[in-house]
Amino acid sequence: MYGVILAGGSGSRLWPLSRELYPKQLLKLNSKKSLLESTFLRLREIMPQNHIFSITNTKHAVDVKTQLSNIYTDALVLAEPCAKNTAPAIAVSAKYIIDKNGDDIILVVPSDHLVKDVKAFKESILEGEKLANEGYIVTFGVKPDSYQTGYGYIKTSKLKNDAFGLKVDEFKEKPDYATAKKYVESGNYFWNAGIFMFKASVFIKALEEYAPDIFKILKEFDFKKQDTIDYTIFEKMPSISVDYAVMERAKNIALIPLKSDWDDVGCWEAIYGTNAKDKEGNVKIGNVMCEDCKDSLFYGSERLVAGVGVEGVVVVETSDAIMVCKKDNTQDVKKIFDKLKEMKDEAHLIHTTVYRPWGYYTNLGRGDGYLTKLISVSPKGQLSLQSHDHRSEHWVVLSGTARVTLGDKVFMLKAGSSIDIPVQAKHSLANPYSEELKIIEVQKGDKLSEDDIIRYKDIYGRVKA
Amino acid sequence: MYGVILAGGSGSRLWPLSRELYPKQLLKLNSKKSLLESTFLRLREIMPQNHIFSITNTKHAVDVKTQLSNIYTDALVLAEPCAKNTAPAIAVSAKYIIDKNGDDIILVVPSDHLVKDVKAFKESILEGEKLANEGYIVTFGVKPDSYQTGYGYIKTSKLKNDAFGLKVDEFKEKPDYATAKKYVESGNYFWNAGIFMFKASVFIKALEEYAPDIFKILKEFDFKKQDTIDYTIFEKMPSISVDYAVMERAKNIALIPLKSDWDDVGCWEAIYGTNAKDKEGNVKIGNVMCEDCKDSLFYGSERLVAGVGVEGVVVVETSDAIMVCKKDNTQDVKKIFDKLKEMKDEAHLIHTTVYRPWGYYTNLGRGDGYLTKLISVSPKGQLSLQSHDHRSEHWVVLSGTARVTLGDKVFMLKAGSSIDIPVQAKHSLANPYSEELKIIEVQKGDKLSEDDIIRYKDIYGRVKA
Numbered sequence: 001m002y003g004v005i006l007a008g009g010s011g012s013r014l015w016p017l018s019r020e021l022y023p024k025q026l027l028k029l030n031s032k033k034s035l036l037e038s039t040f041l042r043l044r045e046i047m048p049q050n051h052i053f054s055i056t057n058t059k060h061a062v063d064v065k066t067q068l069s070n071i072y073t074d075a076l077v078l079a080e081p082c083a084k085n086t087a088p089a090i091a092v093s094a095k096y097i098i099d100k101n102g103d104d105i106i107l108v109v110p111s112d113h114l115v116k117d118v119k120a121f122k123e124s125i126l127e128g129e130k131l132a133n134e135g136y137i138v139t140f141g142v143k144p145d146s147y148q149t150g151y152g153y154i155k156t157s158k159l160k161n162d163a164f165g166l167k168v169d170e171f172k173e174k175p176d177y178a179t180a181k182k183y184v185e186s187g188n189y190f191w192n193a194g195i196f197m198f199k200a201s202v203f204i205k206a207l208e209e210y211a212p213d214i215f216k217i218l219k220e221f222d223f224k225k226q227d228t229i230d231y232t233i234f235e236k237m238p239s240i241s242v243d244y245a246v247m248e249r250a251k252n253i254a255l256i257p258l259k260s261d262w263d264d265v266g267c268w269e270a271i272y273g274t275n276a277k278d279k280e281g282n283v284k285i286g287n288v289m290c291e292d293c294k295d296s297l298f299y300g301s302e303r304l305v306a307g308v309g310v311e312g313v314v315v316v317e318t319s320d321a322i323m324v325c326k327k328d329n330t331q332d333v334k335k336i337f338d339k340l341k342e343m344k345d346e347a348h349l350i351h352t353t354v355y356r357p358w359g360y361y362t363n364l365g366r367g368d369g370y371l372t373k374l375i376s377v378s379p380k381g382q383l384s385l386q387s388h389d390h391r392s393e394h395w396v397v398l399s400g401t402a403r404v405t406l407g408d409k410v411f412m413l414k415a416g417s418s419i420d421i422p423v424q425a426k427h428s429l430a431n432p433y434s435e436e437l438k439i440i441e442v443q444k445g446d447k448l449s450e451d452d453i454i455r456y457k458d459i460y461g462r463v464k465a
Numbered sequence: 466m467y468g469v470i471l472a473g474g475s476g477s478r479l480w481p482l483s484r485e486l487y488p489k490q491l492l493k494l495n496s497k498k499s500l501l502e503s504t505f506l507r508l509r510e511i512m513p514q515n516h517i518f519s520i521t522n523t524k525h526a527v528d529v530k531t532q533l534s535n536i537y538t539d540a541l542v543l544a545e546p547c548a549k550n551t552a553p554a555i556a557v558s559a560k561y562i563i564d565k566n567g568d569d570i571i572l573v574v575p576s577d578h579l580v581k582d583v584k585a586f587k588e589s590i591l592e593g594e595k596l597a598n599e600g601y602i603v604t605f606g607v608k609p610d611s612y613q614t615g616y617g618y619i620k621t622s623k624l625k626n627d628a629f630g631l632k633v634d635e636f637k638e639k640p641d642y643a644t645a646k647k648y649v650e651s652g653n654y655f656w657n658a659g660i661f662m663f664k665a666s667v668f669i670k671a672l673e674e675y676a677p678d679i680f681k682i683l684k685e686f687d688f689k690k691q692d693t694i695d696y697t698i699f700e701k702m703p704s705i706s707v708d709y710a711v712m713e714r715a716k717n718i719a720l721i722p723l724k725s726d727w728d729d730v731g732c733w734e735a736i737y738g739t740n741a742k743d744k745e746g747n748v749k750i751g752n753v754m755c756e757d758c759k760d761s762l763f764y765g766s767e768r769l770v771a772g773v774g775v776e777g778v779v780v781v782e783t784s785d786a787i788m789v790c791k792k793d794n795t796q797d798v799k800k801i802f803d804k805l806k807e808m809k810d811e812a813h814l815i816h817t818t819v820y821r822p823w824g825y826y827t828n829l830g831r832g833d834g835y836l837t838k839l840i841s842v843s844p845k846g847q848l849s850l851q852s853h854d855h856r857s858e859h860w861v862v863l864s865g866t867a868r869v870t871l872g873d874k875v876f877m878l879k880a881g882s883s884i885d886i887p888v889q890a891k892h893s894l895a896n897p898y899s900e901e902l903k904i905i906e907v908q909k910g911d912k913l914s915e916d917d918i919i920r921y922k923d924i925y926g927r928v929k930a
Binding site: 017021050121229289291292300303304305307308309310311313315317319320321322323324325326327329330332333336339345347362364365367368369370372374392394396400415418420434438440444450 | 480518567605646754757765768769770771772773774775776779780782784786787788789790791793794795797799800801803804810812827829830832833835837839856858861864880881883885903905906911
């Protein structure tokens with residue numbers, strides 16, 4: 001069996017904790033592992049880790065790869081050169097597996113859902129495997145326990161004499177409340193969890209029949225000869241979801257009711273729901289103080305968050321944005337995200353702290369002609385060999401020891417030392433030791449932006465050949 | 466006439482904007498002037514500016530002096546060497562004025578109240594002056610327009626044939642709601658605004674009669690010979706309010722109804738009340754975005770503050786603490802402040818940005834053995850000549866030009882330059898030009914605290930002889 005983790009995502013619904021460049025699956029919400037890492041670990045209970053790969057868009061590929069490398073150094077990450085929704089992503093994944101390994105069963109899962117009971121999850125997957133081997137395209141449904149209007153529903157009926165599976169009659173879009181109530185009370189509707197399973201060849205055949213445009217373009221890829229997804233081919237794909245392209249049209253769809261818990265953590269209310277509460281019903285994460293508060297979520301990432309007398313609210317603090325929301329309006333957080341995007345405010349896009357393969361940096365302050373950052377380089381981490389056309393940099397080592405390359409010289413700088421990096425000088429910063437390296441970087445220049453960077457060499461593959 | 470501005474204050478009720486070391490009167494809440502500055506400017510409409518002086522505790526004296534110096538360079542600030550409530554502070558002020566200038570009328574006002582209609586305020590004060598000249602101790606009362614339980618009340622009756630004043634029958638502590646309603650509906654109760662006026666000699670005489678312990682200690686001061694309040698004398702004073710020591714006991718108390726507007730801005734609800742609202746009833750200060758919010762106050766000082774679907778809340782963002790409070794619970798903010806104080810959390814005490822006579826600094830980040838600050842030195846500003854026993858410093862000039870004294874050498878450092886200040890080296894930083902000077906300071910050492918400082922010379926008088 002092979003596993004495909006769909007690791008795209010816009011980062012809008014858990015703003016300000018998620019950002020366009022740091023979406024939900026990368027967040028560590030309920031544990032020390034991110035949702036992506038937990039998804040990988042969950043699949044590893046079912047299949048060998050070298051059978052699991054992730055597909056994501058280019059802008060998240062480095063972050064996805066960095067997180068997964070902590071679990072399995074050779075974790076395979078495929079980067080989609082442009083965004084084309086789920087059907088092309090899954091189609092390419094199926095073709096990739098067939099070309100590299102031959103026909104086999106493929107399990108497709110989202111990267112940003114929360115499942116705690118891995119044992120029950122595995123049982124359901126193994127039940128699905130039987131049906132997939134019989135030629136079914138299997139979807140996994142969640143038995144509803146409330147009249148949710150935020151999920152798609154799947155209508156089912158009995159599937160011949162099969163012990164586990166159900167026949168899928170119809171996929172239903174997100175319903176209104178009255179319709180959702182009717183669905184749930186009828187007893188034969190399930191929530192669409194976006195988890196699928198099929199023989200690669202069966203899925204490709206379904207594409208040929210129901211999505212011939214995708215099928216035709218897909219044939220142009222030959223992953224026996226190539227390892228990446230070619231832009232000129234992929235960008236011809238239609239942008240379409242797998243539900244719409246295949247699932248709603250094909251006849252051989254079966255459903256396995258998921259035995260495990262499941263949460264798509266799609267909004268802040270879900271984060272509230274999946275965390276432990278104090279006796280007043282408050283979830284407190286970070287440095288939080290409450291006085292007479294009830295049924296609220298307080299999330300502090302850096303600063304003190306104090307609540308006084310509030311009830312049913314969500315308060316989220318990040319280094320550059322604070323969000324206060326009524327708990328049953330958390331779907332509307334997306335509206336703020338969209339407004340920010342429209343205004344081209346960077347707060348929708350990035351955090352003040354930005355994670356990189358070599359560690360992270362935090363913007364400390366910006367003014368006319370300068371920008372100050374705290375840079376943390378992980379043990380053995382190394383920034384690319386680079387130069388800047390518009391800025392000089394000044395580094396002060398706070399802790400650890402830096403190996404600085406400047407032009408053709410290499411210096412070792414201990415805590416307390418500092419160095420100037422002139423405009424256009426080739427330079428690199430590395431941490432060869434096992435202690436974290438921290439430096440303050442003061443950038444000076446007329447243009448201080450992340451894109452003023454020419455990379456010459458990079459141990460994380462960020463230099464194009 | 467002389468004016469005394471009572472400029473103490475704990476900073477608890479407008480936390481996190483106010484702090485113990487940066488209380489309400491120093492805040493610029495509704496205008497470009499702080500409440501203290503506005504109070505000084507208001508009194509200057511009534512008396513010469515060299516007749517106005519402020520009395521405050523030692524820990525606020527530099528900040529009070531710095532703010533008032535912007536209006537009047539020689540503004541007199543008396544520092545109480547320890548906290549003893551209002552009666553000793555006013556007693557010492559009266560003695561000071563008698564000793565320096567002879568008997569005269571004194572107007573005593575709090576430094577942290579908001580009065581917009583200065584003309585009407587002046588009219589009431591001039592009415593009070595007549596009564597004070599007749600030997601009354603005059604208090605100024607506010608005609609209630611709601612059943613406030615947060616203020617003291619004053620019961621009045623007719624004062625012989627006087628055109629303006631009323632006879633004070635009784636001072637009442639903060640009442641419960643039912644009692645407040647009864648007071649207000651009776652028509653002869655006023656709010657106690659904490660503004661007093663008297664002939665210095667009349668007040669001293671009242672002390673002799675009703676607070677003989679204060680009177681006795683007061684005689685030990687001789688401000689003909691000294692300019693500061695002696696600790697060994699002042700610390701013998703009882704800690705008691707002027708209301709309790711004199712006003713509630715003396716017979717010759719009159720009340721002038723204040724004609725102007727008045728607000729003690731005693732809680733966040735008051736800040737909401739005194740600011741302009743959008744059509745949904747929201748007050749937005751700073752970088753604020755709202756989606757479907759009502760009747761709320763959003764105060765952002767540095768970061769983006771986003772509200773979604775909330776109603777009747779107060780959200781205050783500062784560089785190190787976020788506070789979210791139900792609008793009609795804002796009196797309870799004090800409870801968080803008190804808890805922090807109990808826990809010895811610095812968040813009750815100071816801001817991440819700290820104002821100094823020479824400009825300000827902002828703590829950017831702190832870690833094991835280092836602390837980074839952004840330091841801004843105002844034009845002509847100068848830090849004291851100082852040294853540190855436990856830390857070295859590294860300065861990077863961001864903008865402007867620094868004059869750095871290090872040992873017996875003086876350097877001029879332009880933007881982009883940097884310098885190391887070794888442990889125990891005598892040094893000073895000055896901005897001799899008219900452009901703001903900004904530097905990044907990286908402190909390194911085993912003990913990084915504000916009290917590791919030996920001052921040798923200071924243009925703001927912060928070196929004890």
